[in-house]
Amino acid sequence: MNFQEQWVALVTILRKEIKRYLRIWTQTLLPSAITMSLYFVIFGSLIGSRIGDMGGFTYMQFVVPGLIMMAIVTNSYSNVVSSFFGSKFNHSVEELLVSPTPNYIILLGYVIGGVSRGLLVAVIVTLVSLFFTDLHMHSFAVVVIIVLMTSILFALAGFINAVYANNFDDISIIPTFVLTPLIYLGGVFYSMDLLPDFWAAVSKLNPLVYVVNAFRYGVLGVSDVSLSVAFGMITVFTVVAWCYSMHLLNTGKRLRQ
Amino acid sequence: MIPALTIENLTKQYAGGFQALKGISLEVQHGDFFALLGPNGAGKSTTIGVICSLVAKTAGKVAVYGTDIDEDFAGAKKNIGIVPQEFNFNMFEQPFDIVVNQAGYYGMPKALASERAEQYLRELGLWDKRHVPSRMLSGGMKRRLMIARALVHNPRLLILDEPTAGVDIEMRRSMWDFLQKLNQEGTTIILTTHYLEEAEALCRNIAIINHGEIVENSSMRDLLRRLHREVFIFDAVDELPDVVEIEGFGVRRVDERTLEIEVEKGQHINEVFAGLSQASIRISSMRNRANRLEEMFVRLVEGAQ
Numbered sequence: 294m295n296f297q298e299q300w301v302a303l304v305t306i307l308r309k310e311i312k313r314y315l316r317i318w319t320q321t322l323l324p325s326a327i328t329m330s331l332y333f334v335i336f337g338s339l340i341g342s343r344i345g346d347m348g349g350f351t352y353m354q355f356v357v358p359g360l361i362m363m364a365i366v367t368n369s370y371s372n373v374v375s376s377f378f379g380s381k382f383n384h385s386v387e388e389l390l391v392s393p394t395p396n397y398i399i400l401l402g403y404v405i406g407g408v409s410r411g412l413l414v415a416v417i418v419t420l421v422s423l424f425f426t427d428l429h430m431h432s433f434a435v436v437v438i439i440v441l442m443t444s445i446l447f448a449l450a451g452f453i454n455a456v457y458a459n460n461f462d463d464i465s466i467i468p469t470f471v472l473t474p475l476i477y478l479g480g481v482f483y484s485m486d487l488l489p490d491f492w493a494a495v496s497k498l499n500p501l502v503y504v505v506n507a508f509r510y511g512v513l514g515v516s517d518v519s520l521s522v523a524f525g526m527i528t529v530f531t532v533v534a535w536c537y538s539m540h541l542l543n544t545g546k547r548l549r550q
Numbered sequence: 551m552i553p554a555l556t557i558e559n560l561t562k563q564y565a566g567g568f569q570a571l572k573g574i575s576l577e578v579q580h581g582d583f584f585a586l587l588g589p590n591g592a593g594k595s596t597t598i599g600v601i602c603s604l605v606a607k608t609a610g611k612v613a614v615y616g617t618d619i620d621e622d623f624a625g626a627k628k629n630i631g632i633v634p635q636e637f638n639f640n641m642f643e644q645p646f647d648i649v650v651n652q653a654g655y656y657g658m659p660k661a662l663a664s665e666r667a668e669q670y671l672r673e674l675g676l677w678d679k680r681h682v683p684s685r686m687l688s689g690g691m692k693r694r695l696m697i698a699r700a701l702v703h704n705p706r707l708l709i710l711d712e713p714t715a716g717v718d719i720e721m722r723r724s725m726w727d728f729l730q731k732l733n734q735e736g737t738t739i740i741l742t743t744h745y746l747e748e749a750e751a752l753c754r755n756i757a758i759i760n761h762g763e764i765v766e767n768s769s770m771r772d773l774l775r776r777l778h779r780e781v782f783i784f785d786a787v788d789e790l791p792d793v794v795e796i797e798g799f800g801v802r803r804v805d806e807r808t809l810e811i812e813v814e815k816g817q818h819i820n821e822v823f824a825g826l827s828q829a830s831i832r833i834s835s836m837r838n839r840a841n842r843l844e845e846m847f848v849r850l851v852e853g854a855q
Contacts, residue, residue: 394655
């Protein structure tokens with residue numbers, strides 16, 4: 294396939310993906326808006342007012358970046374895992390596998406689809422957050438780069454989960470038992486400074502720590518980890534996830550007999 | 551002329567050790583209407599899976615219009631259209647989108663894809679249903695949708711894995727007409743089917759696969775010529791006598807108006823009619839007890855066992 298044909302294939306996958314999650318917007322976009330509104334009300338307004346300041350900001354201002362990032366992570370992940378597993382389950386993935394579309398275009402199409410949903414939900418959640426607090430942008434560039442990198446990373450993770458999943462239970466196990474704990478323990482609701490040394494060191498193995506803190510730096514200008522370390526770690530995780538996803542596609546593991 | 555499909559010593563061994571294909575070789579010429587037959591589990595779908603990349607081969611060589619799938623799979627895939635046995639499209643999508651998206655995966659711009667989708671959906675009688683969720687289509691319509699999807703990039707080789715399974719007679723006949731027209735226009739077609747009268751009516755050449763091996767590969771005409779015996783059923787106008795005998799033929803009285811008569815290779819059916827006239831038996835109609843290809847198929851498959 295020449296470049297133009299590959300571009301058409303990419304746009305086709307992407308258009309299909311976007312159309313899919315917009316068609317079922319009550320399942321894909323609305324829940325995040327409602328859940329985050331509840332977080333803002335309960336943790337931000339009700340409990341937050343009793344907690345006081347954190348990192349030099351009100352508790353509401355402190356948790357907002359983490360909550361936006363949480364929405365990006367869960368949506369980019371769940372979009373790819375449910376869409377790709379769905380196409381595996383109903384065998385419509387064969388439409389792509391029998392076509393000359395290169396594997397990297399297939400992966401790119403699904404990943405950009407996941408990223409687009411993550412970004413759309415991020416916009417929705419950010420708009421909702423404006424009802425509860427003022428948001429100041431410390432570094433727009435950092436925010437944009439970290440949002441893109443994070444959504445790419447978790448879209449890739451969703452893809453890997455989808456390839457290995459055998460049934461619908463398998464696509465909810467990872468988000469429930471791995472992703473959610475990592476998010477909650479990734480510093481969304483608290484500063485790393487509050488943790489004992491041992492647990493602070495353990496937390497540094499959690500990729501969400503880097504993601505949440507880098508994003509918080511972009512919004513508030515404060516972070517528990519160095520920005521360059523955060524970018525470095527996210528880049529490493531993303532490259533590994535991309536290479537592994539390509540390996541799965543190239544070998545046809547769990548896709549071809 | 552480069553063959554449409556060349557398979558050399560194709561082997562497939564699954565992870566559990568089961569050998570689905572044991573070194574089969576096959577050649578399908580351009581423009582052919584080729585039947586690939588075999589009992590369930592013989593290796594037909596595995597062969598098709600390897601050709602269109604859904605099954606990874608263990609060994610051997612496959613080339614589509616001269617393009618080796620190991621060297622340029624994308625190039626080979628451009629020439630193939632595949633209609634699988636199972637429905638493999640998203641039931642929540644609309645037929646028009648399914649066909650247009652498939653064209654997109656082959657790099658076809660949307661305007662051209664929409665044009666082609668309209669052409670094939672119209673030809674296959676699905677245009678009125680183009681915006682209906684595909685789960686609402688009947689079984690026959692779903693099969694036709696998969697044919698439209700397979701044709702949207704104008705492949706030179708169309709592979710149909712039991713395309714008329716579960717389709718009513720009228721629809722099957724109209725699909726036969728469509729496929730014959732397509733073949734006459736130059737598309738090479740490989741067909742697997744369990745309806746042997748379908749293969750006999752449509753295909754010029756045939757391969758029979760059993761236990762992962764090709765047990766027969768010849769023209770349909772040559773294969774049927776080798777049939778040594780046929781059984782015909784004769785419907786009598788009047789009630790038959792209790793005993794009916796025709797010299798040189800095995801005759802069985804099925805009921806008071808039906809006879810079964812075996813005709814060996816070299817015997818003439820005129821002799822049967824002569825014998826029936828001699829016995830003052832008037833015949834209103836006659837037919838084969840079984841499809842001729844079915845007789846041959848059963849013989850070859852049983853022989854291989």
